[in-house]
Amino acid sequence: DAGVTQSPTHLIKTRGQQVTLRCSPKSGHDTVSWYQQALGQGPQFIFQYYEEEERQRGNFPDRFSGHQYPNYSSELNVNALLLGDSALYLCASTLRVTGVSGNTIYFGEGSWLTVV
Amino acid sequence: RKEVEQDPGPFNVPEGATVAFNCTYSNSASQSFFWYRQDCRKEPKLLMSVYSSGNEDGRFTAQLNRASQYISLLIRDSKLSDSATYLCAVNSPSGGSYIPTFGRGTSLIVHP
Numbered sequence: 001d002a003g004v005t006q007s008p009t010h011l012i013k014t015r016g017q018q019v020t021l022r023c024s025p026k027s028g029h030d031t032v033s034w035y036q037q038a039l040g041q042g043p044q045f046i047f048q049y050y051e052e053e054e055r056q057r058g059n060f061p062d063r064f065s066g067h068q069y070p071n072y073s074s075e076l077n078v079n080a081l082l083l084g085d086s087a088l089y090l091c092a093s094t095l096r097v098t099g100v101s102g103n104t105i106y107f108g109e110g111s112w113l114t115v116v
Numbered sequence: 117r118k119e120v121e122q123d124p125g126p127f128n129v130p131e132g133a134t135v136a137f138n139c140t141y142s143n144s145a146s147q148s149f150f151w152y153r154q155d156c157r158k159e160p161k162l163l164m165s166v167y168s169s170g171n172e173d174g175r176f177t178a179q180l181n182r183a184s185q186y187i188s189l190l191i192r193d194s195k196l197s198d199s200a201t202y203l204c205a206v207n208s209p210s211g212g213s214y215i216p217t218f219g220r221g222t223s224l225i226v227h228p
Binding site: 048 | 160205
């Protein structure tokens, strides 16, 4: 049973560039969330995808966008990279059950992004 | 005020000690609560869910106090391998769904 997988694991970009990060959810899960974790901070919610639509969004600018495919995999795109975008980007998956609040999320190993 | 707050520590304790962490949350409509463990430069991994009645898993005990809006994690008989950052997560309602919000984590260092 494959867990959440992310790629790439590490990457370096220069300011102004664009980056795409990829995620495959845990088998049986249909909902993907993306988090940004800066050093010394907790994961910050970026957005959540379910049924190929963005359902919830955290306090992140429009430079952050995403997509979910019919097989539930997802991408996170960041345009016009800033130095402050350097962080660990975590993908988390869960099975969305309407009205249930306690669904546990499972994280992938993350993608380390360094912007220089 | 942040939605979820934790003392970042570090908590420096000797092997065998008992240590406790608290995590406060601001949204009284929050429904479910979790503790995650994160090792250096790794992803967070679920340690345990926190139930209203409290729950125990070996040396780890988690409790929820809804009246005061905090959750706690107690680690007994600390091991060197318990050294890590402990993140609390709170599922709060948002637009028909529940979004986990994380604290910044509490760093634990267990020394010989």
